Amino acid sequence: MLIDRKSRFLTREEMIGFAILAVVIFLVLPLALDTFRLNLFGKYLTYAFVAVGLVLCWGAGGILSLGQGVFFGLGGYGMAMFLKLEASTPEATAIQSTPGIPDFMDWNQLTALPWWWEPFHSLAFTMIAVVIVPVAVAFIIGVAMFRRRVGGVYFAIITQALAAILTILIIGQQGFTGGLNGITDLRTLKGWDIRSDEAKEILYFVNGALLFACLFVAQYVRRSKLGRLLIAMRDQEDRVRFSGYDVASFKVFVFCLGAAFAGIGGAMFTLQVGFMSPTLVGIVPSIEMVIFAAVGGRLSIIGAVYGTLLVNWAKTTFSESFPELWLFGLGALFIAVVMAFPNGLAGLWSEQIMPRLRKRTGGGNGAPASPAPVAGLSEVRKAAAE
Amino acid sequence: MFADYSMGELTAIFAMQGFAGLILFSIFVLMALGLAIIFGQMGVINMAHGEFLILGAYVTYITSHVFQDVMPGLFSIYFFVAMILAFIASGALGMFVEWALIRHLYKRPLDTLLATWGLSLILQQAYRSIFGAREVGVTIPDWMMGSVYLTDMIEVPINGLFVMGLTVIIFAAVGALMFRSTWGRSMRAVVQNRTMAEGVGIDSEKIDRLTFGLGCGIAGVAGSAFTMIGSTGPTAGQQYIVDTFLVVVFGGAGSLLGLVASAFSISQAQSILEFFLSGSMAKVLTLLAVVGILMLRPQGLFTLKLRK
């Protein structure tokens, strides 16, 4: 019974894929890295939340959002507001003209906490807001766009404009948001010092566990009827519509789901990095997150995680030794992943490595048509040629 | 705020503010025209548009130095030479990019977006490696700076008039090219039905390449003109990109008329708001209004009805 259900949720190969990823995240990385590097990888993994959401929206649904930074930022700022309020006790801010409000508000002559900051005194509210606010924004955008059958490039540009607007708004309203500096100097979560090495390690594992939760949700959606409909919509939207399905609602749902993932990622980013900044909201990070998903393979949720880790690790390594060359490398990566490897890492795995492994282990072990972690090449080609 | 001023002064100020709005309008049109051609006619989103602009600015910078060193006597007219060179440089680079990248991706518009973003990163770093990370100062001939007096009190900056004139000329030229020339007819034919167009003997690949080159070339000219009003540095192109895309999307793809309408409404809104509010708030309100309208009317102000 149990086995039966599992086999529907995860194929054998997918199970191996999840297991390997779990080993990498929960065993290999923590054992191999010191706290500093582990914290870095924890930061990268927060981007993976966004990349997984993008795989659902873009790879499966054909909706490319260039504004995922908005949702990441909303989640991150939500958490940052809570932590900042906790750090701004009247005692800690006694030198200000108005003690008890965040320092940047005092610098901007605010004399009272804005009303919409008040609920963020509550951790429970914050944890809900971190998910609900991005979802609500995504819902509004999604309904407005998808009901009017806006898609493709238009959708991409409008979401990009939203990312730009939110950045300008955050920077311009610095009395309420911290402006260009962001919300900095976050110290404790309910009295627990998030800056200590121990806290960083715990947060890394919490982050990993949440990521896996999101991966399972994503996997469930892909395996469900909804997932199959999404792919059908991506390839032949009109036929699905003519078959009587409400295409727009499906799209809104998957877009909201991606936003929820991004919001959780943003909140975990704030916790692990210790501040939130408008540089994570704008156009550039939003597009970079798309490339993480693309490098991993736009159809593979596990590939998205590897893609995120690989690109960020490369960024850190190369920008330490060759900062000037790094941008050439990143640019070339964008082009290469589009021109030469539309399936990304997951494609390499399923097209190059798996067949060879199978050949070596005797081949044809009774899994002829099983979809690998990625769907087959033909599917991507079709997707690419939408 | 107007209590202390005479009627005459107020009229003068509002007249000048009207000109400021018109100048902004011209800048938007110039900025977005190249992108609108490429997006509207080819469905390609060129995220490296800002970098093509800046290429034009750097060409202008180099030309000014060459004139200063080799033929200082002709310095006052170097700008016209620079604009032509900027057109050629950006256009040639555009055609090369079309050949190397874009033509493989016509069926995947979202992927062109990523590829051209990668291209923009490479170009930025190339500018930084070649010209240095700092901004370069482009010397403008004296006659192009300063202002002219229309009446005693109304003065208009010459560079603004220059940009306005340039916009009119380029816009007219593009219009003539698209609607009066053989090439324009071929281009529109390819947009409407590629297979049919090929069937009647149009070399659609060549048309694609020329269209992309033209769009990029116009960006180069715009970049050249913008050295009069803005900065020239490796990342300066990025600051134009958001405005540019909004103008194009707001106007509705494929419609030059839409481009004009959208550039006009955005520029007037922004310039009027700037006069009464702080610059940051004006920008935010304008952008919000644009996105709000796009939510209600996502296809933009004007759209061509095309078959899928």
Added chain:
Amino acid sequence: MTDFTKPRQPAGPSRRAVLAGGAALTASLFTPKGLRAQDFPTAAVNTTGLAVTDDTVTVGILHSVTGTMAISETGSVQAEKLAIEQINAQGGVLGRKIQFIQEDGASDWPTFAEKARKLLVNDKVASVMGCWTSASRKAVLPVFEQYNGMLYYPTQYEGLEQSPNVIYTGQEATQQIIAGLDWVSRDKGAETFYLIGSDYIWPRTSHKIARKHIENFLGKKVVGEEYYPLGHTQFNSVINKIKLKKPDVIYAIIVGGSNVAFFKQLKAAGIEMTEEKPIVLSISTSEDEILGVGGENANGMFFSAKYFQTLDNPINQKFVSDFKAMWGPESVVGEVTHNAYIGPWLWKLAVEKAGSFDIDKVRAASPGLELDTPAGMVRIHENHHLWSTTRVGRARDDGQFDVVFETADLVEPDPFPDGYQ
């Protein structure tokens, strides 16, 4: 170098003695002390596991060399490398050669925090020269406080901060602003001021201080206050407003590429800064920025700061010529570049006074240190900012400044000014 004549005291010992009350503490650049490493055993000078060996010590350089801020931060990197090379040529610090690890903040604040942590935790650097924007400093500050590092921060900034782990080698807002405003109101008889700035914390806080000073202390009038997003390139509307208000002084704190647009459009709109009025007084447009703006467009502007490339003293002349020898004859030195240059020197001074690289001892040794810099003498205050001279310069068409005013005494840094909050 300057053709402007004004009463100026030579930067000699007499003045130093007057100001400091004791020349013994004052150090000068370019005079080797000849300390030998063997006199300072590594175990004794480094008790906290910093990257110090018997003949080297490692420091970090943390600036943006890519992204939008690379435009501004390049000069600082160059100046810091020059200072380190010169210090090494003199025998280093406590007889140890300085090695540096350079990291790229990539104009991205989280990256700054990440790299700061790397420098402190992985590389164990003995000090860090770095950051430029307030945002990047705010991002790395908790890291420096948590891991007890020492940051030498070069930019003039908004104040409202005083960290035990930062030495602020630039001026805080009151130092830079008040003397300039006093001068313009006294010598130029300015009555009305129009404040314009880029939209972030430094211009906003600085304008707040300027407004309080103009209205409450000078009894003059502010007729407008405007902010534009960073990277904004259209200033025609605000220029029209300025024409409407006809202020005596346009007080500008515009940063980055917007400077180019602002000054070019100001000139195109027929506002001639070479005339008597209006006066354009800036605290953000140094020689570095004019390089992009073009000397002919900035001609006649006033800039209030502590350093100008044209300052006529032997230390500055050597600094400028060495800088050009290292980075090319075309290069210019602005305020922040100079501040970045004195960072390694101040650190060397503190280490040698403390006889140790340990951060706590360096911190304890820092207050009261005096150094003859290209901008004249500076002294480290208890609050980790510098006592320094404030000057006003007027831009020439070659992009350099003529100094038209300088304070008689060193101006005390006051990052939390009373009456300006």
